[in-house]
Each structure stands twice: as C-alpha cells, then as structure tokens.
Amino acid sequence: xxxxxxxxxxxxxxxxxxxxxxxxxxxxxxxxxxxxxxxxxxxxxxxxxxxxxxxxxxxxxxxxxxxxxxxxxxxxxxxxxxxxxxxxxxxxxxxxxxxxxxxxxxxxxxxxxxxxxxxxxxxxxxxxxxxxxxxxxxxxxxxxxxxxxxxxxxxxxxxxxxxxxxxxxxxxxxxxxxxxxxxxxxxxxxxxxxxxxxxxxxxxxxxxxxxxxxxxxxxxxxxxxxxxxxxxxxxxxxxxxxxxxxxxxxxxxxxxxxxxxxxxxxxxxxxxxxxxxxxxxxxxxxxxxxxxxxxxxxxxxx
Numbered sequence: 001x002x003x004x005x006x007x008x009x010x011x012x013x014x015x016x017x018x019x020x021x022x023x024x025x026x027x028x029x030x031x032x033x034x035x036x037x038x039x040x041x042x043x044x045x046x047x048x049x050x051x052x053x054x055x056x057x058x059x060x061x062x063x064x065x066x067x068x069x070x071x072x073x074x075x076x077x078x079x080x081x082x083x084x085x086x087x088x089x090x091x092x093x094x095x096x097x098x099x100x101x102x103x104x105x106x107x108x109x110x111x112x113x114x115x116x117x118x119x120x121x122x123x124x125x126x127x128x129x130x131x132x133x134x135x136x137x138x139x140x141x142x143x144x145x146x147x148x149x150x151x152x153x154x155x156x157x158x159x160x161x162x163x164x165x166x167x168x169x170x171x172x173x174x175x176x177x178x179x180x181x182x183x184x185x186x187x188x189x190x191x192x193x194x195x196x197x198x199x200x201x202x203x204x205x206x207x208x209x210x211x212x213x214x215x216x217x218x219x220x221x222x223x224x225x226x227x228x229x230x231x232x233x234x235x236x237x238x239x240x241x242x243x244x245x246x247x248x249x250x251x252x253x254x255x256x257x258x259x260x261x262x263x264x265x266x267x268x269x270x271x272x273x274x275x276x277x278x279x280x281x282x283x284x285x286x287x288x289x290x291x292x293x294x295x296x297x298x299x300x301x302x
Contacts, residue, residue, distance in 0.1 A: 008241075023048050104123060181203070182284060201263060
C-alpha cells in the first residue's frame with residue numbers, strides 16, 4: 001500500500017496540476033469507488049460539481065482536497081439558513097492500487113477509471129483503482145490540535161514530515177506501549193505515514209529488531225529510530241517513492257525509484273549492506289518483515 005512518500009508525491013502532483021481548477025462535471029462509474037460516501041455517487045457528484053479546488057493536503061497516508069467555497073449544512077431542525085458554514089473536504093483513499101491521474105481529455109480512458117472529473121482547463125482528474133479498495137468521500141473539516149483536517153482523519157497522528165511533529169511527545173507515547181516496536185510504528189494513532197516498507201527500512205537503519213518491546217527501548221534509541229524514519233522517507237520522496245509494479249504512479253503515470261535503494265525490505269537472502277550477513281524474512285502481523293540477523297538481534301523470549 002502507498003505510504004507517506006508515495007502519497008506526498010501524489011499530493012504534490014495535484015497541487016501543481018489540479019489546484020485552482022473547477023470541477024465542471026464528476027462521473028462515477030463504479031459504486032465501490034464511493035462506498036465510503038454513504039449518500040451515494042449522485043450526491044457526491046452533485047456536491048463536487050462547480051467547486052474550485054483550493055488546496056491539496058496530506059497527513060500521514062491520508063490525502064484530501066479542499067475548495068474555495070464554503071457551503072452551509074443543515075442543522076438538526078433542517079433549516080440551512082441557521083446553519084453554521086461548514087467546509088467540505090474530498091478525502092481520497094488510495095487503498096492498495098488507487099491512482100489519481102491528471103490526463104488530457106482525449107487520452108484513452110484507463111480500464112479501471114472509476115471516477116472522472118472534468119476540469120475547467122479541459123483536462124480530466126481520474127481515479128483509477130484496479131483492486132477497488134480505495135475511493136472518494138466527502139467529509140466535514142474540524143480543528144484538531146491546531147490543524148484543520150477532515151473529521152474522518154481526526155484520529156490520525158501527525159507524521160514525521162509535519163512541521164509541527166513533536167518528536168519528544170512521540171517518544172513518550174511509544175515508551176508507554178508494552179508491545180512490539182514495529183507494531184507501534186504501524187499504529188497511525190501514534191505516528192502516521194509509516195507502513196511495512198519504511199518500518200523495516202527504519203528499523204534496519206536503527207539496528208533494532210521489530211519484535212523488541214517498545215517500552216523496553218531507551219529514549220535515545222527511539223530518537224534514533226524516529227530520525228531514521230524521517231531520513232528514509234525523505235530520501236524516498238526525493239526519487240518519487242517506492243514502486244514495485246505499475247499500480248503506484250504519480251499523477252502523470254510515472255513510477256518512483258526508491259526500490260533500488262532499499263536496504264532491508266524485499267531483500268531476503270541478499271547480503272546486508274552493513275555486515276554482509278544474509279537478510280531474512282519473517283512473518284509479522286500477517287505480513288512479511290525483513291531484517292538482518294546480525295545487526296538486528298532478536299530479543300530473548302520473556
């Protein structure tokens with residue numbers, strides 16, 4: 001699944017090619033693409049049509065668009081005139097294979113293009129999703145800890161690339177967890193944006209095995225780990241993220257190249273770049289974890 005660098009690459013592409021454009025028409029051709037919007041495809045299309053995209057935002061692995069028009073919402077009494085203004089956000093779930101593409105209107109329509117939005121410059125914003133785990137939905141915006149986010153994202157913690165990320169507060173939160181450190185890294189309510197790939201890469205850089213208990217780690221060790229998370233995701237972002245197949249691409253349909261720089265993930269039986277030992281693959285939380293048996297010693301069973 002796309003992690004922080006991949007989602008940020010998409011956000012930047014939308015900021016460059018879609019922000020400032022008006023959604024002149026929105027067509028949904030697959031109901032699963034809007035299943036999170038409980039009012040249905042017709043409502044989503046009607047609410048989006050005519051709106052001008054104001055900005056593209058991201059927190060962790062979550063992406064959303066905001067608009068420059070504030071629309072009223074009804075109160076419990078059903079009177080829209082007495083309602084406070086509520087900004088809408090278009091929350092985009094990329095799932096495992098979702099793509100946000102900005103294409104010329106004349107470009108062939110992709111087989112799995114489930115949502116197509118005509119922009120006022122003649123281009124199309126297309127949501128393409130082969131596996132149909134992703135989708136679009138509308139959500140209200142709320143203020144959480146000084147930031148405005150969709151209400152469906154309110155529970156997500158700040159990510160390490162957020163200017164307001166508080167490393168020491170996250171260190172304290174991690175040390176309060178009596179569970180495996182990799183499990184904590186993947187918990188988006190503690191620190192967001194990290195998935196299986198970058199968790200393995202950061203743990204390798206920090207010399208920690210993913211089954212070490214978080215509460216047993218020292219503050220300096222956790223600072224080193226969070227710094228490794230920040231560094232590896234920054235490096236991945238610089239080369240467009242990590243792509244193993246054609247399912248993850250940017251808005252122009254281009255793949256990222258960080259897969260060429262991976263030190264641990266996906267490198268079973270290859271020599272460790274640090275010590276030369278053969279890397280191993282183990283099962284963890286119904287997924288694969290890759291590590292060095294020498295540099296990342298497993299903890300003793302308690």
